[in-house]
Structure formats: structure tokens, C-alpha cells
Amino acid sequence: MARVKHEVHYNVTSVDPPELVRFIKAIPEVRMDIPHYKDGSGPITMWNLIPRKMIPPTRLVRYCCEKLKESGGQGRLTVTGVRWDESLNRKKGHGVITEMTGSKKNRGLVLNDDNDEARRMVEMCYRTSKTILNPIVDWTDADVWEFIRAENIPYCGLYDEGYKRLGCIGCPMSTRQEQELEQYPKYKELYLKAFERMLKARKQNGKDDLTKENWSSPEGVYLWWLGKIPRTPHGQLYFDI
């Protein structure tokens, strides 16, 4: 609308809902970016990342965001749609501009699509040499819907089916992780197969010391991953790798 020269990119994550992918594919100007391994071994998907990392993605170990979503935009101005209203951990007091540096101890690692309270309208990231602009960071859900309706902007039909947020199916950051996987059983199956390959990789790499008990089968890993059974007395809250 501002007539600013821009490109629209979508990082193919391999775990987005198929309805969302079809919706995005139908928009002619979108460039579909498939992340690739730097060693030339092919496209990066959640299904090959899990065995490579030898651990499922968790709230504490979110390697997938970095690999699946952060590969583009180096040296460019990246515009995102992150919003404080979608933050899981809402706090008061926002600035407008920040440098995405500072000690990890104080800030933690904030990724491009994190709807974190620490996000600012303009961000400079020395880790990825990107400048990130989040123009709707202070918009509420109601603001977004008002704008969509006023401008007659097309949107993915899943929102009409009750979805409030769309993103990777089975994301460990989601509060609906289990429901999403039940709604998309093919993805559940793909996670189980990836866990099976992960367990084999752990064994080959001498990590089978930790694959006893609940991690002895893909189903056990799956239940642990959903927080249903502890691998250790502390479940997902404890890592001894």
C-alpha cells in the first residue's frame, strides 16, 4: 500500500498446515524459499533435522526455527508480522527500537518470528546481519481483523474454522501441540518416523545410554515430547545431554 519496493518470501518449513501452504502458493508474488544444508546434502526439513540433531525440538532447544525459518534476508531489511498480542509471556513497557545483541543471559535468543514481549518495531541483529522491521508489533488481534475486513484482504480459511494462530504443526511452543497432531495424523506419523530415525542415530553415535526407559521407542519419545511421561523424574524440564 505504501508502494515500497519489496519481495514477499515464504520459508518452506515442511510442518505448516497444508491448507496454509496451499493458500500461500496461490499468491503469485510469493517466493517459496526452501532451506538447504550448507554441505550440499539437500533441503532441510523437520523430518531430517530431528535425526541430525538427535533430539526432538523443545521449548529449550528450538534448533528448527533457526534452520527452517531464519535462512533468508541476510544483509537486507526484513519485515515481519510479529505482534506483542501473540506473546506467550506478556509484560508491560515497550520501547520501539532495540539492538538484538546484549548478553544471552539477559535477553535469551530471540528468533525472527518470535512474538516475544522483547520484540521492538525496529531491530538490528548482528548475529544474522539483518535489520528487522516489525510494523504491526503493537497491533491487537482486533486491529488485524479490522484491517483485513476494511481492506478486503484474503486470508487462510483455517481462521474461519476456529484457528487463532497458524504455524508449525506440533510446535513445542504451541499450547495446542497435542490437538494439532491429532488433527493432522499424517504429521504425527512423520514425527514418529523421524523419532525412529533419531533413536537409530543416537545408537550409532553412542548416545544409547540415554535411550533406555521411555526413549526406547518412537512412541515413548512422542509421549515424552508431549509432556505425558517423564524420561527423567523431571520430564522435559530436565536435560542431561
Ligand code: SF4
Ligand atoms: S515455530 Fe516451532 S516448530 Fe516451527 S520452526 Fe519454530 S520452534 Fe520449530
